[in-house]
Amino acid sequence: MPKYQEIANILRTRIKNNTYPPDSLLPNQTDLVEEFGVSRMTVKKAIGILAMEGLVYSQRGAGTKILNHPFLKKDTTALTVYEGLSTEMGKAGRKLVSQVIDFQVEFPDQTIQEKLMLTEEQPIYSIVRLRILEDQPFILEYTYMPVHLVPNLTRGHLESSIYRYVKEELGVQFAGAYRTIAADKSTAYDQQYLDCKADDPVLEIEQIVYQKNGSPIEFSRSRNRYDVRAYSYLDVQH
Structure with missing residues (x-):
């Protein structure tokens, strides 16, 4: 499994179990790069997967927000x-x-x-x-x-x-x-x-x-x- 998918799976789990609750911000990319020991591009790919699943929304200068009504309900x-x-x-x-x-x-x-x-x-x-x-x-x-x-x-x-x-x-x-x-x-x-x-x-x-x-x-x-x-x-x- 590619590293970015592995990171996306970990972040998705944290979102689903409210480690990162709705309306909060995902840790910034610098912190995630340090935590997982990967490049910024790998972290961006992982966040991109979560964005396409409707779990997060990224806006330049405002960070990545955990959405209130994610796509995954079950x-x-x-x-x-x-x-x-x-x-x-x-x-x-x-x-x-x-x-x-x-x-x-x-x-x-x-x-x-x-x-x-x-x-x-x-x-x-x-x-x-x-x-x-x-x-x-x-x-x-x-x-x-x-x-x-x-x-x-x-x-x-x-x-x-x-x-x-x-x-x-x-x-x-x-x-x-x-x-x-x-x-x-x-x-x-x-x-x-x-x-x-x-x-x-x-x-x-x-x-x-x-x-x-x-x-x-x-x-x-x-x-x-x-x-x-x-x-x-x-x-x-x-």
Whole structure:
């Protein structure tokens, strides 16, 4: 991730958690350059992203103001971020709990074989977790990972952070992720665990995460309440 995007993510989190409250001014660029150890141009790019998202307004000689009515109203994650929900919420200082609903090893069906480039004889972990944010049901996740690529995965890892275990203990490096977004009707599981109504729509994110060698290491489906979670994508024309 480019440094300016990383800085924009940090500043966005501070705006959302009221470290920088509405109508206040963002620290001046000189202070941000010193804090992050980057060039003024990098800081300008980061602030430019926040301005295009409607979070701040910059005026020459008057500084950069935090807007009262930012564009982002729900819990919103950039589609280009896939560092893991535990890491994301940890950086924001928010309490996240993972409730394990189902955890087992099984052989993949044809769909999972195609998504993870496996044979029918290669076992996978099949995981269902409810992510609870600040004591409220947040996301229902279905995750599938090859056992040979993620050995010795335990319930303890599921209750804390799978990505932290994969990256820090196993030393796996991620290259990127492919995501699709679709609306769906709520299922019985959604209604039970996300407290959805039978006629509520659900936002489903399908994701395949790839290692640096190009092989997929995770296929997941995240079920999101339409009125709680949102995803954003910034398209800047160069």
